[in-house]
Amino acid sequence: xxxxxxxxxxxxxxxxxxxxxxxxxxxxxxxxxxxxxxxxxxxxxxxxxxxxxxxxxxxxxxxxxxxxxxxxxxxxxxxxxxxxxxxxxxxxxxxxxxxxxxxxxxxxxxxxxxxxxxxxxxxxxxxxxxxxxxxxxxxxxxxxxxxxxxxxxxxxxxxxxxxxxxxxxxxxxxxxxxxxxxxxxxxxxxxxxxxxxxxxxxxxxxxxxxxxxxxxxxxxxxxxxxxxxxxxxxxxxxxxxxxxxxxxxxxxxxxxxxxxxxxxxxxxxxxxxxxxxxxxxxxxxxxxxxxxxxxxxxxxxxxxxxxxxxxxxxxxxxxxxxxxxxxxxxxxxxxxxxxxxxxxxxxxxxxxxxxxxxxxxxxxxxxxxxxxxxxxxxxxxxxxxxxxxxxxxxxxxxxxxxxxxxxxxxxxxxxxxxxxxxx
Amino acid sequence: xxxxxxxxxxxxxxxxxxxxxxxxxxxxxxxxxxxxxxxxxxxxxxxxxxxxxxxxxxxxxxxxxxxxxxxxxxxxxxxxxxxxxxxxxxxxxxxxxxxxxxxxxxxxxxxxxxxxxxxxxxxxxxxxxxxxxxxxxxxxxxxxxxxxxxxxxxxxxxxxxx
Ligand code: SF4
Numbered sequence: 001x002x003x004x005x006x007x008x009x010x011x012x013x014x015x016x017x018x019x020x021x022x023x024x025x026x027x028x029x030x031x032x033x034x035x036x037x038x039x040x041x042x043x044x045x046x047x048x049x050x051x052x053x054x055x056x057x058x059x060x061x062x063x064x065x066x067x068x069x070x071x072x073x074x075x076x077x078x079x080x081x082x083x084x085x086x087x088x089x090x091x092x093x094x095x096x097x098x099x100x101x102x103x104x105x106x107x108x109x110x111x112x113x114x115x116x117x118x119x120x121x122x123x124x125x126x127x128x129x130x131x132x133x134x135x136x137x138x139x140x141x142x143x144x145x146x147x148x149x150x151x152x153x154x155x156x157x158x159x160x161x162x163x164x165x166x167x168x169x170x171x172x173x174x175x176x177x178x179x180x181x182x183x184x185x186x187x188x189x190x191x192x193x194x195x196x197x198x199x200x201x202x203x204x205x206x207x208x209x210x211x212x213x214x215x216x217x218x219x220x221x222x223x224x225x226x227x228x229x230x231x232x233x234x235x236x237x238x239x240x241x242x243x244x245x246x247x248x249x250x251x252x253x254x255x256x257x258x259x260x261x262x263x264x265x266x267x268x269x270x271x272x273x274x275x276x277x278x279x280x281x282x283x284x285x286x287x288x289x290x291x292x293x294x295x296x297x298x299x300x301x302x303x304x305x306x307x308x309x310x311x312x313x314x315x316x317x318x319x320x321x322x323x324x325x326x327x328x329x330x331x332x333x334x335x336x337x338x339x340x341x342x343x344x345x346x347x348x349x350x351x352x353x354x355x356x357x358x359x360x361x362x363x364x365x366x367x368x369x370x371x372x373x374x375x376x377x378x379x380x381x382x383x384x385x386x387x388x389x390x391x392x393x394x395x396x397x398x399x400x401x402x403x404x405x406x407x408x409x410x411x412x413x414x415x416x417x418x419x420x421x422x423x
Numbered sequence: 424x425x426x427x428x429x430x431x432x433x434x435x436x437x438x439x440x441x442x443x444x445x446x447x448x449x450x451x452x453x454x455x456x457x458x459x460x461x462x463x464x465x466x467x468x469x470x471x472x473x474x475x476x477x478x479x480x481x482x483x484x485x486x487x488x489x490x491x492x493x494x495x496x497x498x499x500x501x502x503x504x505x506x507x508x509x510x511x512x513x514x515x516x517x518x519x520x521x522x523x524x525x526x527x528x529x530x531x532x533x534x535x536x537x538x539x540x541x542x543x544x545x546x547x548x549x550x551x552x553x554x555x556x557x558x559x560x561x562x563x564x565x566x567x568x569x570x571x572x573x574x575x576x577x578x579x580x581x582x583x584x585x
Contacts (some may be wrong), residue, residue, distance in 0.1 A: 031565070044448055044449070045489065045490075048451055048491060048492075051451060052578060055578060056578060056581070056582065074449075081449045081450075082449060085449060127489060128488070128489055129487065129488045129489040129513055131489075142512075142513075143489045143513055144489060144513060144516065145489050145490075145491035145494075145513060145516060145517035145520060146489075146491045147491060147517070147520040147521070147576070147577050147578065148516055148517075148520060148577075151577060151581070193436065193483060193486065194436075194482050194483050194509060197483065197509055197511070197512070198512075227483060227486060227511055227512070229512060282436060367445040368444075368445055368446070369445070386438075386440070386487065388438045388440040388441065388487060389440070389441060389463055390440060390441070390444055390463045391440045391445075395463045
């Protein structure tokens with residue numbers, strides 16, 4: 001990607017990206033039209049985007065080269081209507097020559113965007129709120145509704161209200177078993193779900209390798225739960241090596257200016273972050289795992305675009321090696337690539353031997369779709385990102401959001417447990 | 424642009440899974456969606472809204488998923504406008520794009536109760552509760568948003584501009 005030099009004062013990463021995309025220097029609260037680099041949608045929003053495009057008289061999807069489609073929400077289709085939706089999107093994608101098309105089983109859209117498409121400094125929009133995940137690579141990424149995404153496809157542009165930038169510094173080294181999920185929950189515990197509404201969070205990692213890409217993806221994924229306008233990790237050595245090792249590409253890095261001004265700054269010392277849980281029915285109802293320890297668990301779900309990555313499966317496999325699960329446990333890798341790697345490393349075999357149900361990538365139980373819909377009064381421990389009433393099935397079920405180590409240890413013991421309990 | 428009607432008042436953090444549960448997202452037909460709007464909160468909501476109501480809510484109305492059906496369902500059920508202390512970004516855009524008036528009003532829940540009659544001038548931000556003799560000033564909507572709302576939504580607006 002080429003960057004034109006925009007003359008402006010010292011800028012945050014957000015302001016830099018948006019200035020480039022607007023073709024002029026922007027400041028917070030400006031409402032500007034920006035060009036879009038990458039657009040995504042999935043099966044469940046895709047048919048709606050297509051309806052909008054067709055309603056303005058288009059027979060093909062415009063700008064197919066910017067588009068990534070991944071079927072993930074209802075895959076493989078659990079009912080006729082889902083199959084019908086997918087057929088409609090698949091056929092139009094083929095006719096429109098959408099090359100970046102991922103059918104059933106390739107992976108969850110947000111994971112595929114990281115694995116194959118997103119570059120630092122891009123503007124990414126997607127018809128799904130968790131498009132924020134792409135911020136892990138230093139992109140300005142926003143979820144939008146079907147009409148906004150259709151408009152982005154039709155015009156190559158969208159509009160944004162330029163958010164104020166807020167700086168978060170992650171310093172030090174996390175404790176054993178503490179991962180990106182606990183950091184996301186720590187932010188929700190401290191600031192609650194409405195504090196960052198209208199702001200863009202920029203994360204500076206002091207020791208880049210101590211907060212690897214998988215953790216960053218989890219935090220950016222949950223950026224929408226903070227209601228932040230976007231959640232970006234300032235590209236660093238970890239970003240560079242992820243892109244080089246996983247994708248074989250050398251991307252141009254982009255950084256905020258040294259004296260960029262932020263609305264505020266918050267420092268998190270990773271050694272102080274504990275294992276946390278978000279209790280029903282709100283993502284910011286955060287407690288220490290100890291506070292709910294011992295509660296019986298009906299089902300554990302390890303997966304989703306939040307925590308279905310290789311490091312999550314590695315942690316689960318470590319916890320379950322040579323053991324059996326007492327709670328029902330469903331494990332879903334976020335992409336085929338993750339699945340294959342986990343097979344190669346023996347994690348899948350370990351999880352299957354422990355009694356987990358392991359399947360190809362799909363959103364599955366995260367939206368109460370299939371592969372483990374929550375029943376009335378059931379207690380679910382999930383590594384996904386939302387515990388709203390009825391989100392995973394029955395409105396009377398209760399979802400507790402946790403990281404992979406607590407999920408796996410609890411599955412083995414059949415009750416909410418810290419990983420240390422296993423020894 | 425003025426809207427008025429009786430109030431239905433809701434709390435903070437009304438998320439999109441509450442407004443329209445995921446199991447209904449395979450459809451976009453407004454009449455179908457209207458039947459299920461806010462179902463987990465109150466299965467009778469669509470009947471109560473059918474005569475035309477103004478929703479008043481607390482913080483972060485519409486937080487959560489990007490499902491545009493949330494805005495479509497509210498509008499089709501008879502919701503004429505939503506005034507909330509704050510909105511989630513995606514929902515706010517979806518509402519405007521579908522011609523459902525939305526306005527941020529920082530302390531609105533302190534003044535309004537269920538059943539009040541309310542009149543809202545979206546262009547000036549003036550809100551009045553004539554039965555109580557209360558007048559409030561909220562944040563008026565930008566002109567372009569008013570234009571989109573008057574056209575009935577983004578697509579209709581874009582067709583008009585062309
Ligand atoms: S895994 Fe859950 S949160 Fe992620 S895209 Fe799928 S439904 Fe949405």
